[in-house]
Amino acid sequence: MVVSIHEFQVTTEGFTDVVDISEQVGNAIDKSAVADGMALVSVAGSTASITSIEYEPGVVRDLKNAIERLAPSNIKYEHDARWGDGNGFAHVRAAMLGSSFSVPVHRGRAVLGTWQQIVLLDFDNKRRRRSIYVQIIGE
DSSP: OEEEEEEEEEEEOOSSEEEEOHHHHHHHHHHHTOSSEEEEEEEOSSSEEEEEEOOSHHHHHHHHHHHHHHSOTTSOOHHHHHHOSSOHHHHHHHHHHOSEEEEEEETTEEOOOTTOEEEEEEOSSSOEEEEEEEEEEEO
16 A cells, blocks of 8 residues: 655635645646555645636635635634634634545546546645645555
């Protein structure tokens, strides 16, 4: 069994910035030399998430709008009252979507649908440099 972990960074704009990281994840799988197994993609931090979508402008807008409806940025959050940093909405959004995404690896490639990409969502209220980790386990 092979276990490898790869790290890369992504600079984001915050405020539900959605960034396609499929290529970087694919590069990590290539470097691992795993033919068949599983890749876990994770973002370090409590105000960002990893998921998959069809990365096209309409779906990206739809996703941002849905997230705004679920955890509005313009309401009172107890976190903001305690810490005064104004990013309570970002913490709630990240908790709802989760910080990781797992994908099967088959024949050395991530198993994704034709229109499916892996994306980083940064909910914080400022630009950030995010560390993404890809742990690959397999044969």
